[in-house]
Amino acid sequence: MFASKDFDDHESVLFFHDRNTGLKAIIAVHDTTLGPALGGTRMWAYRNDEEALEDVLRLSRGMTYKSSLAGLNLGGGKSVIIGNARTDKSEALFEAFGRAVDTLGGKYIAAEDVGTSVADLEAARHTTPHIAGISEGKVGDPSPATAWGVFNGLLAAAEFRLKRPDLKGVRVAVQGLGHVGYGLCEYLAEAGAELVVSDIYDKLVNKAVQNLGAVAVAPETITSQDVDIFAPCALGAILNDKTIPDMKATIVAGSANNQLAEPRHGIDLMNRNILYAPDYAINAGGIIIISHEGPGFNRQKAMQEVAGIHQTALRIFERAARDNKPTGEIADTLAWERIEAARARKHENTKIRKITG
Ligand code: NAD
Numbered sequence: 018m019f020a021s022k023d024f025d026d027h028e029s030v031l032f033f034h035d036r037n038t039g040l041k042a043i044i045a046v047h048d049t050t051l052g053p054a055l056g057g058t059r060m061w062a063y064r065n066d067e068e069a070l071e072d073v074l075r076l077s078r079g080m081t082y083k084s085s086l087a088g089l090n091l092g093g094g095k096s097v098i099i100g101n102a103r104t105d106k107s108e109a110l111f112e113a114f115g116r117a118v119d120t121l122g123g124k125y126i127a128a129e130d131v132g133t134s135v136a137d138l139e140a141a142r143h144t145t146p147h148i149a150g151i152s153e154g155k156v157g158d159p160s161p162a163t164a165w166g167v168f169n170g171l172l173a174a175a176e177f178r179l180k181r182p183d184l185k186g187v188r189v190a191v192q193g194l195g196h197v198g199y200g201l202c203e204y205l206a207e208a209g210a211e212l213v214v215s216d217i218y219d220k221l222v223n224k225a226v227q228n229l230g231a232v233a234v235a236p237e238t239i240t241s242q243d244v245d246i247f248a249p250c251a252l253g254a255i256l257n258d259k260t261i262p263d264m265k266a267t268i269v270a271g272s273a274n275n276q277l278a279e280p281r282h283g284i285d286l287m288n289r290n291i292l293y294a295p296d297y298a299i300n301a302g303g304i305i306i307i308s309h310e311g312p313g314f315n316r317q318k319a320m321q322e323v324a325g326i327h328q329t330a331l332r333i334f335e336r337a338a339r340d341n342k343p344t345g346e347i348a349d350t351l352a353w354e355r356i357e358a359a360r361a362r363k364h365e366n367t368k369i370r371k372i373t374g
Pocket of ligand 1: 159160161163193194197198217221236251252253274301
């Protein structure tokens with residue numbers, strides 16, 4: 018495991034097996050310098066254990082970067098349950114998972130992800146308090162906050178690249194009209210942007226055409242539309258050798274996770290003068306709002322903090338232009354600088370405590 022390309026000095030990786038319920042789970046805690054590791058629990062029918070391990074290592078590291086860049090006092094972690102989310106779920110399985118989470122004593126906090134629902138996490142809550150995103154239904158679905166953050170990141174990109182103070186008449190192609198994509202389209206339509214959309218579900222496309230005046234196009238043509246901005250809100254690895262050469266947009270800003278098929282595609286975009294708003298920098302609205310959960314939750318205040326993604330994105334664009342580096346690399350550097358500074362502070366405090374006895 019130490020040789021795995023996705024193992025990146027993770028603080029701990031724990032494997033759990035519960036004979037009675039059949040639970041097979043891995044919890045990966047990547048870094049807790051900034052705070053407890055908050056990250057979703059994914060349930061997936063992985064082909065083998067290696068694939069599950071690879072996923073949990075990659076996703077937990079991603080959470081460290083996302084939370085750090087968002088300015089949150091949270092670390093990075095993630096968990097996976099190996100199994101079919103349609104057929105293998107039971108209350109007892111999630112209670113067993115809760116017991117696994119509880120062994121970390123709050124170092125890892127679980128939340129919803131692909132394959133898990135609020136009901137599953139409520140079952141896990143029977144056996145551990147370390148569950149986020151379900152308390153008294155106050156935060157609820159984080160997608161509207163994610164859409165608001167992506168909209169703010171996209172605005173920053175338009176300001177920086179198109180020198181536009183607003184989005185009136187700016188053409189945006191949105192791929193995927195799900196929870197985040199449709200919410201983003203609503204913000205864009207309200208701001209006067211012209212929408213070109215695609216989804217594999219006609220119902221969602223028709224809704225955007227009827228309610229928001231969007232123009233529908235075939236899913237396979239969305240990446241090469243003659244638009245100013247491409248907003249991927251469906252699939253990962255959409256920025257690849259096949260899509261980038263045909264892209265006419267000069268900005269990519271969307272919610273999808275892991276948009277770059279490989280890091281080299283970030284360099285490719287830069288060389289073609291396409292401004293890429295790093296995915297995890299602008300899709301952090303969901304984790305920001307979840308971090309506000311608890312007594313005294315104030316949605317307005319949380320959404321204001323989400324809007325701060327505008328400033329974060331501008332910082333990335335400016336530094337990338339100054340240093341002539343891909344924006345993704347700059348986002349990683351900024352996220353890591355914050356962790357290093359916190360580490361140095363902790364180290365200093367420990368030294369002072371030792372000296373003063
Ligand atoms: P969702 O499942 O609600 O929506 C995804 C949409 O994409 C669906 O409507 C689906 O039909 C469509 N789609 C799938 N394949 C497509 C294709 N080839 N062409 C066009 N459309 C296609 O998911 P979501 O919650 O809206 O999330 C969208 C993306 O944003 C995902 O990559 C997710 O990981 C990421 N993300 C979401 C959140 C959140 O708060 N929901 C937070 C961070 C990142």
